[in-house]
Structures are given as C-alpha cells and as structure tokens.
Amino acid sequence: MKVPLHSPGPVGPTGRGPALPGPSRRGLLRAGLAASAVGSVAALGGCAATVGPVGERPLVPPKAPDENVTLTYWTWWPALQAVADIWNAxxxxxxxxxVTIPGGLDGGYAKMFNSLVAGNxxxxxxxxxxQIPSFLVENGLEDLGRYGALDHAHLYDEWQWLQAAHIGGHYGIPVDSGPLMYFHRSDKYEEWGIGEAPTTWEEYADAARRVAADTGxxxxxxxxxxxxxxxxxxxxMQAGARWFTxxxxxxxVDFVDEASVRVAEFWEPLVHERALDLTHAVWSNGWFQALQRGTIGTWTVGSWGDAIIRGNDPDNPGRWKVAGLPQWPGEPRREGTWGGSASVVLSGAPHPHEAVLFAHWLSTDQRAVDAMITECGIGWAASEQVNEDSVRNRGADPFFSDQNYTGIIADATRHIPSEWVWGPTxxxxxxxxxxxxxxxxxxGTSFVDALAAAQRNTIEDIRHKGLSVRSAS
Structure with a gap:
C-alpha cells in the first residue's frame, strides 16, 4: 500500500511552498558569477560570441501551433528513451x-562544453x-525562469529546487537526488552485539572499534x-559545514570550519587505528563480496544505494535495514546528500520553452517517475507527491526487514540543509x-591538513577563473 511520507506542516527549518530564487535565501555568489561570466567565457574558445550573458540574450519564442519539433536530451541513463516514449505517445x-553519453566526469561534461563551442x-x-555553477561561469546554461520554470516551483522539494537556483535565476529542473542513508546488516549487528543502528557518531565509533577488536x-x-x-x-553538510559562501x-572557501574539522578529526583515528576496513575499496569486487558475507556490515551512501544492495544480495531478504545518519550531540538534527541531477538547457539551444515543458513532465508526472525508477534506477525523486505515490513506496519491504524504508528516507529529507552551495570548480x-x-x-597524516590542502588548491582554481575569492581562515 501507499504510505504518506510527510506529516502536514513545515518541513525543515525553512518550511515548504514555492521556492523562488533570491540572493537572501542562499549564500552563493550569484552577482559575482554574473559579473565575471563575460570574461570567463573565453575558456570556451569564443563561445561568448554565440550565446552571450544570460540577461542579454533575446527570448526564444515558443514553437508555432502547427510546428513539429524534436528535442534531443543528453543523459547517462541508457533507458531514458523508454520514459520519453510515454511523452512522445x-x-x-x-x-x-x-541520447546516451558518458557520465559527466567520465567525458559527458566535456562533450557538453564542446557542443557549446561548436554550436551543436x-x-x-x-x-x-x-556542476551547475561550473556551467554558469562559462555562460553555459539558459535561465529557465525566463521560460516558465518558476510556475512549477511549489511542486518540488525545496532543498532540491534550490540546488539549481543561482544568480537570481533558475538553471535546472531537479530530476533526482540521494539523501544519505545508513544501510546496515541487521543480522551482523545482532551478532556483533550492536543491536540497532547507532544514533550518534560517538556510538558509531565505539561500535567500529568493538567489531574490529572482537573479530581480530x-x-x-x-x-x-x-x-x-x-x-x-x-x-x-550534515555536520553543518558550508564550504562555499x-x-x-x-x-x-572554508573547508576547515568547525563542522568540517569535527568530521575530519572523527574519521582520522578510526582509519589510522584500522577500526574501519581499508582492504576492500568501495565499489571493488572484494567489497561487494564482503557485504554479501557480512565481513563489512554497513554502507553509508545516498538513497540510490538501495537498488545496488538489493542487486548484490538478492537471495537474502531480511538481512538489511536502513536508518538516518547518526547525529552530532548538541546539534539540531541534520542529514546530508550524495548525488542528484537536473535537466538543464544549454545556452543557445533552439527550443527552451518546449524543453522546460518536457523537463517538468519528466520530474513530476507519476508515470514518468515510476518508469525512471524501474528503467533507469533513479534515486530520490524531486517531488514529494511523486515519491509518496511511486512504485517504490509499497509499505513494508521484506528485503529491508519489513521496514517502510521509503518513509524513512522521506523523514530524513526534512532535515537536509537548503543553504548548502557548490563552488564553481x-x-x-x-x-x-x-x-x-x-x-x-x-x-598516516592529518585529515584536517588534507582539507586545508584541498582548500588552497580550490582557491587557486577559482582565482584562475577570474573570480574574486578568499580563504575564510
């Protein structure tokens, strides 16, 4: 049966409702990106002459009533055509x-940037x-607010909608995301004497040391x-950090704020003491086998990990459970995310009106979302209502120990910070x-020092883009 995912009333610190863009709501340098965009477009090899700054581009009119158009959608989901065919009918x-292209960091983003240069x-x-801020630095995206996107804002989870809101505009329609969840082998937790999932990170550390010690x-x-x-x-993010403001x-740029240092100093001794597994790299065959055997009993990952766990261990329902993340004592409950994507319109694309219509349908039509779940294996959908009504929300799930794990994910999403911002590089x-x-x-060196080194290099990258930047410390 379908299960209501949210109780009435505010969700998270900012409540729900239409999430209109506005600099006061987010910490991103919207104005800074806009001011520097003209110069930074030179990195595209002359693309500025083709597309120009967002605010200076003429609006593209919608197609004529008797006109037929074909939209091309580049995606790393091979089965998305099956979803599009529902629309096409x-x-x-x-x-x-x-059109299937490589995943973004595996060549897909390079292909997109090259297409802007070539005009195709x-x-x-x-x-x-x-990746959205990186495209904005290069004048690479259309502001979908100019083509009706804001009319649909109230239908989306606020924290996902805000991920595409920059420079006082809106540059993507959320498709899916990955609230961080705590997947664990409940049978091994019982065997190890842990019981239920830890509710605090201190409990997690104690359990990690205990398991490693007791099993040699x-x-x-x-x-x-x-x-x-x-x-x-x-x-x-879950600890309250804000890397970019x-x-x-x-x-x-602040990778060594109090929250990030707390996270680094928490994990460093667990790693150096070998209280955590370092033999089997996550995603390796040995790691998947260890999850099956139970010699590794937890995977902290985006909610999309459910399908991977189920596929890796299909014949043993009832061994796995899911929970929200352990929390930091003395702090309000927060959760984090891992992953998430949006449908964007690249600058100069010929049919932005029609593209927004399809993108909105893709993310909010129940048939489309269910097809993306079954055909593409998407993570947490972008709209509260479609998650509640989805094929994934069927009440007690025998594989996950008869938990309504969809409801557990929904509860976690209420506590995801909406102010987190990604940097431009x-x-x-x-x-x-x-x-x-x-x-x-x-x-065997300092994790805090590792964060500081990454911060220094990131500042240099941003400076090389022609943007004004400083270190918080």
Whole structure:
C-alpha cells in the first residue's frame, strides 16, 4: 500500500511552498558569477560570441501551433528513451530523442562544453547539481525562469529546487537526488552485539572499534571510502559545514570550519587505528563480496544505494535495514546528500520553452517517475507527491526487514540543509580532496591538513577563473 511520507506542516527549518530564487535565501555568489561570466567565457574558445550573458540574450519564442519539433536530451541513463516514449505517445508535435553519453566526469561534461563551442548543443542535458555553477561561469546554461520554470516551483522539494537556483535565476529542473542513508546488516549487528543502528557518531565509533577488536580485524563495521569527495561533502553538510559562501561579490572557501574539522578529526583515528576496513575499496569486487558475507556490515551512501544492495544480495531478504545518519550531540538534527541531477538547457539551444515543458513532465508526472525508477534506477525523486505515490513506496519491504524504508528516507529529507552551495570548480575540487585524503591515509597524516590542502588548491582554481575569492581562515 501507499504510505504518506510527510506529516502536514513545515518541513525543515525553512518550511515548504514555492521556492523562488533570491540572493537572501542562499549564500552563493550569484552577482559575482554574473559579473565575471563575460570574461570567463573565453575558456570556451569564443563561445561568448554565440550565446552571450544570460540577461542579454533575446527570448526564444515558443514553437508555432502547427510546428513539429524534436528535442534531443543528453543523459547517462541508457533507458531514458523508454520514459520519453510515454511523452512522445501523447505529444506528436514535441518529440523527445534521448541520447546516451558518458557520465559527466567520465567525458559527458566535456562533450557538453564542446557542443557549446561548436554550436551543436542538445535541447536538454542531464547535469549533476554540483556542476551547475561550473556551467554558469562559462555562460553555459539558459535561465529557465525566463521560460516558465518558476510556475512549477511549489511542486518540488525545496532543498532540491534550490540546488539549481543561482544568480537570481533558475538553471535546472531537479530530476533526482540521494539523501544519505545508513544501510546496515541487521543480522551482523545482532551478532556483533550492536543491536540497532547507532544514533550518534560517538556510538558509531565505539561500535567500529568493538567489531574490529572482537573479530581480530577480520570484520569491520564499514569500509572507509578513501578519497571519495562526494561522501565527505555529504557528511560535512550534515555536520553543518558550508564550504562555499559569498558576500560583496567575493567567494569565500572554508573547508576547515568547525563542522568540517569535527568530521575530519572523527574519521582520522578510526582509519589510522584500522577500526574501519581499508582492504576492500568501495565499489571493488572484494567489497561487494564482503557485504554479501557480512565481513563489512554497513554502507553509508545516498538513497540510490538501495537498488545496488538489493542487486548484490538478492537471495537474502531480511538481512538489511536502513536508518538516518547518526547525529552530532548538541546539534539540531541534520542529514546530508550524495548525488542528484537536473535537466538543464544549454545556452543557445533552439527550443527552451518546449524543453522546460518536457523537463517538468519528466520530474513530476507519476508515470514518468515510476518508469525512471524501474528503467533507469533513479534515486530520490524531486517531488514529494511523486515519491509518496511511486512504485517504490509499497509499505513494508521484506528485503529491508519489513521496514517502510521509503518513509524513512522521506523523514530524513526534512532535515537536509537548503543553504548548502557548490563552488564553481567542483570537478577539480573533488580531485584535490581525493588526492589529499589518499595521501593522508597512506602516510598516516592529518585529515584536517588534507582539507586545508584541498582548500588552497580550490582557491587557486577559482582565482584562475577570474573570480574574486578568499580563504575564510
């Protein structure tokens, strides 16, 4: 049966309702990006002459009533055409052709930037939330607020909607996200004497040390994801960090604020003491096998991990449970995210009106969302209502120990900060974090120093883009 996911009333610190863009709501340097965009577009090899700054571009009119158009959508989901065909059957005048490209950091974003230079950009593209500011620095996206996107804002989860709100405009329609969840082997937790999932990080650390000690290091509560910047960002977000803020036309970068230092200093001793598994890299075959055997008993990951866990261990329902993240004592409850993407319209695309119509349908039509769940394996959908009514929300789930795990995820989303902002050079920032933490784990050195090194390199990257930037410390 379907289960209501949210109780009436405010959700999170800012409540719900239409989420209209406005600099006072977010800390991103909206004005700074806009002011520097003209100069930074030179990195696209002359693309500025083609697309120009957002506010100076003429509005593209909608198609004529008797005109037929075909939209091209670049995505890393091979099965998205099956979803688009639902739309195509009902919209003979606006057809959608899904084209599979590599994942963003595996070549997809380079392909998009190259298309802007060549002038053969698609009508729509799938872009991760963290990458949107990088496209804005290069004048790479259309402001969808100019094409009716804001009319639909109230239908989306606020924290997801705000991920695409920058420079007083709106540059994407959220498709899916990944609230961080605590997946764990309940049978192993009983065997280890832990019982239920830890409710605080202190309890987690105690349990990690206990499992490693009691098993002589042959079993661990979890494998440490060495160098995974997405995982680290989600946990710092949960602790209350804000890596990027802006004021007076200037970026401020702060990877060593109190919250981030707390996270780094928490994980460092667990890693150096070998209380966590370092033998099996997350995503490796050995790691998947360890999850099956139960020698690794936890995976802290975005909600999209449910399908991976189920696929890795399909014949053993009832061994896994899910919970929200452990919390920091003395702090309000917060959760974090890992992943999430939006439908964007690249600058100069020929049919932005029609693109927004399809993008909104893709994210809010129940048939479309259910098809993306079953065909594409998407994470948490962008609209509260479609999550409540989705094929994923069927009440007690035998695989997850008869939990209504969809309801557990929904509860966690109420506590995801809406003020988190991604910086304008995140692809490189993620590389800096990965390099610094891999070195710190290998050398037994400070995780806080690793954060500081990543911060220094990120500041240099932003400065090289021609943006005003400073360190918070």
């Amino acid at each position: 009902e919209h003979p005048d606006i057809q959608v052709r899904a 950009q698609p009508d729509l593209a799938q872009v991760e939330f963290f 290091g042959s079993e661990h509560i979890e494998s440490f994801p060495v160098g995974d910047a997405d995982w680290l960002a989600g946990l710092c 802006t004021e007076g036309g200037e970026w401020t 995140l692809s490189r920032t993620k590389n800096h974090i990965g390099d610094a933490f891999r070195a710190a784990v290998a050398d």
